[in-house]
Amino acid sequence: MLSAIFILTVLGLTLGIILGAASSYFSVEGNPLTAEVEAMLPGSQCGQCGYPGCTPAAAALVNGEADITLCPPGGRTLAQELAEKLGISVDLSNMKDKQPMIAKIREELCIGCTKCFKRCPTDAILGGSKQIHSVISDACTGCEKCFDVCPTECIDMHPIPKSIQNWYWSKPSVSV
Amino acid sequence: MKLFKIRGGVHPFENKEATAGSKIMPVPLAKKLFIPLQQHIGAPAEPIVKRGDKVLKGQLLADSQGVISAPVHAPTSGTVIAIGKYPAPHPSGLPVRTIIIEPDGEQRWIDISLPYDDPFNLDPDEISARVAAAGIVGMGGATFPSAVKLNLRKRYQLKQLVINAAECEPYLTCDDQLMREHASEIVDGICIMMHALQVIKTTVAIEANKPEAIQAIEEASKDLAGVSVITVPVRYPMGSEKHLVQTLTGKETPARALTADIGIVVHNVATAHAVQQCIRYGRPLIDRVVTVSGGAVKNPGNYLTPIGTPISMLIDFAGGFKIEPARLIGGGPMMGQPLSGTKVPIVKGSGGILALTAEEISQKQTMPCIRCGACVTACPCGLLPLDMANRARSNDLEGAVKFGLMDCIACGSCAYVCPSHIPLVQYFNFAKGAIIEKQRGQHKQEETRRLAEARTIRMKEQAQAKREMMAKRKAEMAAKKAQEEKKLNAKQRSDAEASA
Numbered sequence: 001m002l003s004a005i006f007i008l009t010v011l012g013l014t015l016g017i018i019l020g021a022a023s024s025y026f027s028v029e030g031n032p033l034t035a036e037v038e039a040m041l042p043g044s045q046c047g048q049c050g051y052p053g054c055t056p057a058a059a060a061l062v063n064g065e066a067d068i069t070l071c072p073p074g075g076r077t078l079a080q081e082l083a084e085k086l087g088i089s090v091d092l093s094n095m096k097d098k099q100p101m102i103a104k105i106r107e108e109l110c111i112g113c114t115k116c117f118k119r120c121p122t123d124a125i126l127g128g129s130k131q132i133h134s135v136i137s138d139a140c141t142g143c144e145k146c147f148d149v150c151p152t153e154c155i156d157m158h159p160i161p162k163s164i165q166n167w168y169w170s171k172p173s174v175s176v
Numbered sequence: 177m178k179l180f181k182i183r184g185g186v187h188p189f190e191n192k193e194a195t196a197g198s199k200i201m202p203v204p205l206a207k208k209l210f211i212p213l214q215q216h217i218g219a220p221a222e223p224i225v226k227r228g229d230k231v232l233k234g235q236l237l238a239d240s241q242g243v244i245s246a247p248v249h250a251p252t253s254g255t256v257i258a259i260g261k262y263p264a265p266h267p268s269g270l271p272v273r274t275i276i277i278e279p280d281g282e283q284r285w286i287d288i289s290l291p292y293d294d295p296f297n298l299d300p301d302e303i304s305a306r307v308a309a310a311g312i313v314g315m316g317g318a319t320f321p322s323a324v325k326l327n328l329r330k331r332y333q334l335k336q337l338v339i340n341a342a343e344c345e346p347y348l349t350c351d352d353q354l355m356r357e358h359a360s361e362i363v364d365g366i367c368i369m370m371h372a373l374q375v376i377k378t379t380v381a382i383e384a385n386k387p388e389a390i391q392a393i394e395e396a397s398k399d400l401a402g403v404s405v406i407t408v409p410v411r412y413p414m415g416s417e418k419h420l421v422q423t424l425t426g427k428e429t430p431a432r433a434l435t436a437d438i439g440i441v442v443h444n445v446a447t448a449h450a451v452q453q454c455i456r457y458g459r460p461l462i463d464r465v466v467t468v469s470g471g472a473v474k475n476p477g478n479y480l481t482p483i484g485t486p487i488s489m490l491i492d493f494a495g496g497f498k499i500e501p502a503r504l505i506g507g508g509p510m511m512g513q514p515l516s517g518t519k520v521p522i523v524k525g526s527g528g529i530l531a532l533t534a535e536e537i538s539q540k541q542t543m544p545c546i547r548c549g550a551c552v553t554a555c556p557c558g559l560l561p562l563d564m565a566n567r568a569r570s571n572d573l574e575g576a577v578k579f580g581l582m583d584c585i586a587c588g589s590c591a592y593v594c595p596s597h598i599p600l601v602q603y604f605n606f607a608k609g610a611i612i613e614k615q616r617g618q619h620k621q622e623e624t625r626r627l628a629e630a631r632t633i634r635m636k637e638q639a640q641a642k643r644e645m646m647a648k649r650k651a652e653m654a655a656k657k658a659q660e661e662k663k664l665n666a667k668q669r670s671d672a673e674a675s676a
Contacts, residue, residue, distance in 0.1 A: 043625040073624065077617040122627040141624050164214075166616070167268040168609020171569065172542070172599045 033086075034062045040081055042073050044121040046143030061086065073141040075100055101142040101157040103135050109154030116146030116155060177406055180426035182419045184556040185411045186589045188346050188510065190385060195349040195469050197388070198477040200357055203493050205279045209484030210262050210521040211237060211248050213273045216313040217320050218244030223275060229256045232286040234460050237275050240308065246321045246524075247311045249460040251482035254279040265487070265506050265523055269516025277484065288458035295455045296371050300329070303372040303455060310454035311524070312461045316340060316351075316415065316444035317507055319525035322451065325443065326372045328436045335439035336377040337370055338424060339448055341393075342408060342415035344383060345508025348528045350465040351445050353478045355382070355389035358449055359396035365452030366403060373441055380405045380445070381420055412510060413587040417442040419556055431583050446527075466522055468494040472501035472531035481522045487529055488518035501531035502539075509536075510588045543596035551590035551600060557583050561590035565600050568607035573614070576607045584608075 038058035049070040051057040060066035061082065068082040068090065083090050103124075105116075112130040124140040127133030135146075137160075147155045160166070214220035221238035225231060231250040240247045254277045261271035292298060308323030328334065339362075343351040355362060366378055380397070382390050384407045397403040408414055408423055418429040420442065427438045435442055446464065453459045462483055469476040474495030481490055487504075491497065505512040506526055515529075522529075551561035559580040567575035584604050591600040 042621055042628070044628040074621065075617060077614055078621065121631060122624055123631050124627075139623070139627060141620075162268070162270055164264055164266050164268060164270050164272055166613065167266075167270055168613065169267070169602055169605040171606045172602045 031059075031062055034058050037061050037082070037085060040074075040078065040085065041071060042078075042141060044073065044141055044143060046073065046121055046141065046145060048072050048143055073100075073143060099159045101144075102137050102140040102160055103142065103144070103146055103155050104137075104158050105133050105135055106154040106156065107132050107134070109152045111152055113151060115149045115151065119145045119149055121145065177404075177424075179406070179408065179423055182411075182414075182422050182556055183558055184554050184589060185413060185419075186554050186592050187410070188412055188592060190410075191346045191469070192349050192352075192385070194476040195347070195467050195478055196352060196386075197356075198349075198353070200353055200465055200478045200480050201493075202480045203482065203485060203490060205252055205281065205283075205482065206485045206489040207278070208257070208486075209251055209254075209277045209279065209482060210486065211251070211275045211277065211484040212262070212264055212521065212523060213238050213248060213275065214264075215248065215319060215483070215523040215525060216246040217318065218242070218246070220273060221245060221247050223259050223273075225256050225259075225275065227256055227258055230254075231256060231277065232284050234286045234288060234458075234462060236460075237277075240311075240321075244321060244324060246313050247309065247460075248275070248483075249311055249462050250277060251462040251484050252277070252279045253282050253284040263516060263520050265513075265515055265520040265526060267513045267516070269520070274521075290456075290458050295368050298371075298455075300326075300372045300374055303368065307372075307451055307454055310450075310460040312447060312450045312454060313524050314444055315446035315450060315464060315524065315527070317511070317525050317527055319523075322443065322447050325441055326369065328434075328441055329373050329375075332434075332436040333439055334373055334375050334436065334441055336379060336441075337366070337373055337375050338417075338421060338435075338440055338442045339366055339378060339380040339445050340415055340417060340420055340442050341380055341382045341386075341389065341445035342420060343386070344410070344412045344415040345510055345512075345528070346412075347469045347530055348467045348508050349469075350467040350478050350527050352386045352389050354446055354449060354465050355386070356392050359389075359392035361452050362445060362449050363393065363396040363400065363403065364456065365448035365450075366397075367400070368455050369443060369448060369451055370402065375441075376402050378403045379424055381408050381414075381424060382406070383408055383410045383414055385410045412589065413556055413585070416556065416585055416587060418585075431580075461524060464522070464524065464526070466490065466526055467528040468531075469528065470501065470505075470530040471533035471536050472497050472499050474498050481526075483524060484521045486519055486521055487515065490522060490529060491518060491531065497531060499533060502534040503532045503537050505530040505532060510592070511586065540597040542598055545596055545598060548595060550593045550595060554589040554593045556587060556589060557585060559584060561600050561604075564607075565598065565603040568603040571610075573607055573611050576604075577611065581607055581611075 038055055041054040041058060043054050045053040049057045051060060068088060069079045071078050110132050112132060114129050117125045117127045117133055121143060122139050122141055124136045125133055125146060126136060147157055219241040222241055223238040225237050232253045233250060235250045236247055237250050238248050256275060257278045258276040262274035263269050264272040304323045304326040307326060312322045313319040314322060341351055341355060370378055380393055390405055390407055394405045413419055417435055421435050421440050422428050429435050429438055450461050463480055466479050466481045468479055468490060477494060479490060504515045506515045507513060507528055509530060545562055555561055564576050564579045564581055581604060586601055586604060588601050594600060
């Protein structure tokens, strides 16, 4: 009787100590998945998803509050990666891939106010005060931050032009 | 010599009779020549001429950018009338940067005198540098810069050079005819290439259906111990370099590796001719032999065409169309690409222009796959085309890659034998393109992240610098104020003392 009580007490105490130690040693601050998801997002903090930046967007994704198709600059590629990461199976073949857009400045209307230049999250706009600004199209993510601030509305969003560098054969249409 | 069997392959109708043995005819100058800046694999060339410049025949128009690139030269003397976008000989028909020249008809060359007498005294590096500067690319159709392949000796232990003169594509006879008419120049070119590669053995592989060409090259090389002509069996795709090497040596090139990994460099026979012209006479690559054939062409034949000649001009010179062609193809019927129209120009890689009739293309309704396995038997790479196509169709790109999509050479043997007429190669081309686009998307995402991070760091630094500046200025102001107060105090005190 006594020995049984003793054994169980010792056992309970030992396991309790181990668990207590483990909880402090292996403690995690927040969800590690959030950090991983955040690393996958473009990181340009453009806010097109409706969240203030990529970190809150990642948290929302992990908590299941946001859709995996939320990130327009990431496009379909990112949506697929996110689906794999979060273990969600979604049929993306029907997802209307929002065509990737890039900004273009109409030079005859640009007054060189530098507003767009200051807001570009990827430094894709080149220009200076009272100088015509120009977009480096390879670096543009199409976040539309510049589009919103331009006082003369001289910025347009264009789809990325097709060239023989990015053209490829379409899938043969399935016959009946 | 013992030859080795390759797996798979097909025997398409040769259809070479129409042009075999027809003499190479020079094509007169077109009114305008359209010279695309990208006629090769790699980075497009960058123009060094302006609109309105007068150029001479053989003058450099645009220089190569980086190692995997090639320059372009003026095919004749004349005036640069525009540098702009013009449709490319590409299935998409999309425009590419093109230099447009209006010939003056004088055909005046630039100074092409050479600073040496004997090319065999030249350093091998000098030869490959001259080949690179002449804009020579693989003329079998792949258009890979030839100089890069001549430099392979630096990284690989090379044993022999193989000259690819198989010309296994139906209809095409441009290499055949070049060998019949210019055998001695080709053999000279081969010797120069052997010197550049520092190898002592060369095999010229010609398919058995070209007896005249075999005889001509044998005749021209009979005094050379290192050069041997080998007749290879007629079987498509014998002209695929990996399969040709396997036929000759029995060695299979490892997947996604180069033939140089097994000690062999393969060059096309027309490239050997271009190298000879460059090293012996200093001429850059400004023209090539093009086979114009197909049931819709009036006078099929082989034509020596300046680069940049519009296809419409070439077809007119070949007597025009007998009937409206059902399809226009650049290259051979097996691996060639459809052309969007006749206004696109001839480029360095254009071996053939085929205007095929509806009968010749025999387009049939696609039927469901019956899993007969004919494509598996035909595949020279030992792949399972039906499984790859199924995965590509359901957008399972990774699945297609697992089935060996990246080892597919797009030879078209599978689609040729398919009894259900499934466009297998188009599925593979689609899947390969989609994979490249995905990689491009990932690359852009990484770059975006890098740019955004760099910007964040810079913004922080700027804010920090601003704060420091403010603090400094504040301190200065405070010090100044304190000094002024002190002065004021002293003055007041002295005033008070004075009044007292």
